[in-house]
Amino acid sequence: MRHWTHPLKAWLNVLLESPCPLCQRSTAATFCLDCDRQLQRSALPAPAAQWQGQLPVFAWGKYGGTLKRVLAGLKYDYQPQVAQPLGQWLGQAWLKQGPKHLVHPTSAAPLPIVVPIPLHTAKLKQRGYNQAELLAQSFCEQTGLPLQRQGLVRIRATEAQFGLSQVAREQNLAAAFALNQSVWRGTRDRPVLLLDDIYTTGATVQSAAQILRSQGIKVCGIIAIAQAQY
Numbered sequence: 001m002r003h004w005t006h007p008l009k010a011w012l013n014v015l016l017e018s019p020c021p022l023c024q025r026s027t028a029a030t031f032c033l034d035c036d037r038q039l040q041r042s043a044l045p046a047p048a049a050q051w052q053g054q055l056p057v058f059a060w061g062k063y064g065g066t067l068k069r070v071l072a073g074l075k076y077d078y079q080p081q082v083a084q085p086l087g088q089w090l091g092q093a094w095l096k097q098g099p100k101h102l103v104h105p106t107s108a109a110p111l112p113i114v115v116p117i118p119l120h121t122a123k124l125k126q127r128g129y130n131q132a133e134l135l136a137q138s139f140c141e142q143t144g145l146p147l148q149r150q151g152l153v154r155i156r157a158t159e160a161q162f163g164l165s166q167v168a169r170e171q172n173l174a175a176a177f178a179l180n181q182s183v184w185r186g187t188r189d190r191p192v193l194l195l196d197d198i199y200t201t202g203a204t205v206q207s208a209a210q211i212l213r214s215q216g217i218k219v220c221g222i223i224a225i226a227q228a229q230y
Contacts, residue, residue: 042067059227060090087138115151117196136195191220199224
């Protein structure tokens with residue numbers, strides 16, 4: 001039966017292949033080799049360049065081109081599978097270039113908890129999943145950081161942020177989030193990393209961070225797959 005091994009493996013590889021979400025070519029990975037290479041060109045050389053100020057930012061890539069298309073597919077075209085490699089790449093970048101005191105904390109400083117930005121229940125029902133939660137799951141699998149899926153809840157449906165001014169974004173997100181009190185028992189002394197798919201003006205994460213900080217929870221920064229370049 002040994003002579004069947006290679007042909008059987010080849011047939012299994014064919015059967016297990018699926019269309020690349022970007023070009024529709026058959027691939028055994030999430031993205032075909034060409035599209036994977038295009039995505040890697042989106043990676044920022046210094047993802048921690050904006051790790052400063054009251055709410056530091058760590059982002060894997062530049063929002064635009066192929067990466068923008070992938071994130072649009074994740075959010076609007078029911079392509080949840082792309083969250084796995086994106087979160088993995090973000091995690092790899094974090095382990096290599098993240099702040100040392102958070103990547104390798106001392107015994108006196110606990111590991112930060114990753115909290116994804118939540119969707120409102122109506123949008124969650126419509127989409128079927130929270131893209132930030134899927135990204136956070138893959139990120140935490142790569143880094144070993146604990147994940148708090150339901151740390152925040154979105155209590156008010158908001159308009160899409162795209163196209164809104166900075167002031168309009170802040171008004172749109174006023175009182176949009178609340179703390180999920182039941183999941184924070186005994187963990188409020190641990191720092192939090194907020195995770196979102198795209199960081200633009202920061203209005204969304206600022207609103208979420210404000211709620212956490214008002215409850216005595218330290219927010220040490222935001223991690224995102226993509227950051228808009230201005």
